[in-house]
Amino acid sequence: MKILFINVEEKSSRLEEINDEKIKGVLDLGIHLHLESYRSYAKDVFDPKNVIVLGAGPFSWGGTQRGVFVFRSPIHGGLHSSTIGDFGEYVKRAGYQAVVIEGRSEEPVFLAIKDNEIQFMRMDLPQNIFIKERELYGKLSNFYQDLPFRIALVGAGARTTVYGCIVSSKHGRIGIIPDVAGRGGGGSVLYKAHKVVGLAIGGSSKVEIDMDPDLIKEQIEVTKKYREEGTFGGNYPKLKDKTIMMNWLSILLPKEERLELFSKLIEGKLIKNYEFSSETCGERCVAACKKFESKVKLDYEPAEGLGPFIGIFDRTYIKDLLHLVDSLGMDAIYLGNVIGSIFEALSKGIISKDKFSLDELPSMDPRNSNSERNFMIARYLVEGIASGEFETLGKNLRKIAREFNILDLCVYVPHGEEFDMTPNFYWSLGLILPVVMHGKYFSDYHSVIEPPESYAKLCAERTVFEYMLDNLGICRFHRGWIEGRIKSYVEDAKYWISKLWEYKSKANAIPTYWETLRTKEIVRQLFKEYGNKEWKDVDEEKIREYWERWRKVYFGELGIE
Structure with missing residues (x-):
């Protein structure tokens, strides 16, 4: 594996070849470097030893060119992988399998990587990523000449929050088709640990994509949902009453009432007359999963987080x-999880509106929504978080909850004594049980209650395959055709998953049993509606028994001691 190490403090670089037969992909490499070389678990999350490992997978099929970022998460404290579609191709075009960013620059720096040439450009943190992208594509054209390259940037959120992300727009579609390495706080690490505001990468190496007709036919069949509906248009009609509204409050209502709310607020407002255009993330890919309306991309989870979850059901406001x-x-x-918890606390008078100098309170009553008011307050809070005015809201949710005394309103998985991670927006036990990496799909994410032992085996199987998808730079929307082709990687994946857990243990970031009332409420409601026999009407003691029995089998399946 050919790796470019860039030290932004010394403004230097070096090439290394790592030929460990167990290291098959970027996540393997990231775990190895963080655990053995940099030992970042023993440092502060924003120490320069928290290196950013960016890499590409080994395959040449469409849907397998994601750029993978690996780092220690300032949110949950363990290692995290976050990906950007198409970005891996440009790592390969520069001639590398991976790039490692280490050290901390004295001044904000932007990296331009072209083959074996690197420019260290003094550049302030962008206040608007899309404006800066346009500027840089023009500015860097002379450096790259006619060679293909792609840009990724962090923004104001990287400075003022722990949940800053890394953003990269599709070339020629800036701000319309952005892809985001969103979860885990990679943007915050890039800026706070390294003072890097972004990078461009590309070069002269050829990247050929296998366009075999039989393979394309198979891909077309298994990516139909993403091509024809997308996640925003396709998920809500399937979720129906399981749609999460207003900081999980809707889930606590009877099913009949949830169905009425779905009909009124989701079908009647959110997805009514939804019309979209389709594109790819930049890859030569048949899924064309990027759906945009009025020049704004709509994916389910981001739109859910800044939409129904915070009481906004008007697409115009959500897109804004x-x-x-x-x-x-x-x-x-x-x-979205942060704003949802704050909105509920404000609406109930637990936090005074004077705390944020508000004139009005948000509406968090599912029966009496006010999209316009919630949008105006949310926009105001977002701008205040980005500027640093509302410093506390840039911390992780667990710390926010403690400072405002609103633990009972929050849903997250506690990690160690200070970290946490919020689940994806699905009402599923698999996303909040103690899996090896939260904030992703390293588990089952359906609304089901199965016996703990059989469910643990199902979740462990998904952990292994989802790990391999990230590790090998594969878009999970292609899992239907590719998982059968990567089964030979399973045993190596289990080895590195055990190392991933070892890192979490050394970082004091092991996921623990749920500590908030709201988390326990939605868990109990899930058992009530989907459980049967001994797992139907359960009390706290019985739920704890389920958690422990599930955990034992899950760890056993993955070889975690």
């Missing part, structure tokens, strides 16, 4: 928020 948040470089999913 999404574009703003992406331009500031903040994870819309984690941010």
